[in-house]
Amino acid sequence: MRSLDPAAARDRAVELATRGRRAMLGITGAPAAGKSTYAELLLADLVASGLRVALVPMDGYHLAQSALESLGLADVKGAPQTFDAGGFVALLGRLRQRDGGTVWAPRFDRxxxxxxxxxxxxxPEIDLVLTEGNYLLLDSEPWTTGRRLLDEVWYIDLADDVRRARLEARHRRFGRSPAEARARTYGSDESNAQLIASTKASADAVLDLG
Structure with missing residues (x-):
């Protein structure tokens, strides 16, 4: 596992996008570590440079809120069992094949x-597919099958106090009360963060975005 600063990470992404066959790059890390923001900035940068890149976040495979409620999982939304992991991995397989047609993926609306x-x-012309999500390195099926479909997975690390403050602010921004935001941040979200942190050693690189 190596450490990448933003410049080195960009150079490596360019290498993947210009090697002559489709590459798949995953970006992972705990909730509010900055995965989505970084992936979107990297996408915009590479596209502006004339490269053919797409971003397909894992969050599109959240189970619907109605399904979570019927399963009794609404209070732990964001945990591994609250995603259609099999559907996400099947999507990665289709993207890996590059079979000549446009592949359509879902997106999550906050x-x-x-x-x-x-x-x-x-x-089909896309040369580099970026995907970002919490559980790209989780050591259980079907996540491990998904990992094998990715050329590399980078882990974004961020100090826990900064990450928790960001996460609590996000919850409040999307309508939770201060008490609800804090309970969620230090409850199920923290359990998920600890699980994700345990997968860090399996990453190909750790991103230092400081």
Missing amino acids: ELEDSIAASIGVD
């Missing part, structure tokens, strides 16, 4: 707190 199907199109 305002709705639900996923919207067939929102992200990945054309």
